[in-house]
Amino acid sequence: SYVLTQPPSVSVAPGQTARISCGGKNIGSKSVHWYQGKPGQAPVLLVHDDSDRPSGIPERFSGSNSGNTATLTISRVEAGDEADYYCQVWDTSDDHHVFGPGTQVTVL
Amino acid sequence: EVQLVESGGGLEQPGRSLRLSCAASGFTFGDYAMHWVRQAPGKGLEWVSGINWSGQTIAYVDSVKGRFTISRDNAKNSVYLEMRSLRAEDTALYYCAKDRGFTVTNDPFDIWGQGTWVTVSS
Numbered sequence: 001s002y003v004l005t006q007p008p009s010v011s012v013a014p015g016q017t018a019r020i021s022c023g024g025k026n027i028g029s030k031s032v033h034w035y036q037g038k039p040g041q042a043p044v045l046l047v048h049d050d051s052d053r054p055s056g057i058p059e060r061f062s063g064s065n066s067g068n069t070a071t072l073t074i075s076r077v078e079a080g081d082e083a084d085y086y087c088q089v090w091d092t093s094d095d096h097h098v099f100g101p102g103t104q105v106t107v108l
Numbered sequence: 109e110v111q112l113v114e115s116g117g118g119l120e121q122p123g124r125s126l127r128l129s130c131a132a133s134g135f136t137f138g139d140y141a142m143h144w145v146r147q148a149p150g151k152g153l154e155w156v157s158g159i160n161w162s163g164q165t166i167a168y169v170d171s172v173k174g175r176f177t178i179s180r181d182n183a184k185n186s187v188y189l190e191m192r193s194l195r196a197e198d199t200a201l202y203y204c205a206k207d208r209g210f211t212v213t214n215d216p217f218d219i220w221g222q223g224t225w226v227t228v229s230s
Contacts, residue, residue: 043205043217048208095167100152
């Protein structure tokens with residue numbers, strides 16, 4: 001089965017840039033989607049198909065994908081960005097959707 | 109307003125059954141695939157099952173194959189998850205999620221419900 005890896009946590013000061021990696025074998029050949037999860041709230045789709053943003057998502061959130069790593073970048077980090085972030089792909093071998101283990105972002 | 113509302117969760121004993129429901133509104137339900145995603149306490153998201161727009165293509169994570177059954181009723185704008193032979197490890201918040209497309213593959217989940225809790229314990 002396809003395995004995704006993410007750092008357990010990332011800390012960033014307000015106004016700075018946070019980068020969250022999502023590793024997987026040849027992930028650059030897959031479409032990667034990113035979600036934000038906050039306690040007591042439904043997850044929110046932030047970035048889809050590697051780098052596209054749904055309407056209503058701030059431009060501060062961007063994505064890239066190449067080789068064995070996809071990256072979610074949060075620019076000009078705000079206190080409200082403190083949350084868990086998950087990457088997701090479709091595993092064509094097992095016909096499964098796969099989520100990464102999640103990265104907890106802490107705003108210092 | 110686009111909305112998904114889950115129901116049917118609760119406390120159940122190991123080996124018993126539960127049926128989750130998800131009522132959709134605000135979009136043409138029959139045009140989209142639907143999914144169930146769960147989150148165990150203190151853990152990350154885990155995709156459980158997906159069903160395409162017509163109900164003819166279904167997929168499950170290995171850990172629930174043979175125990176869980178996903179279905180949908182497009183006339184009632186609803187998707188269901190029949191959970192049998194429940195185990196302690198099935199304890200989680202179960203989310204219903206709308207697919208951006210009509211197949212269960214590749215597309216993101218653009219709308220999520222608030223979830224319904226399932227606790228499996230004796």
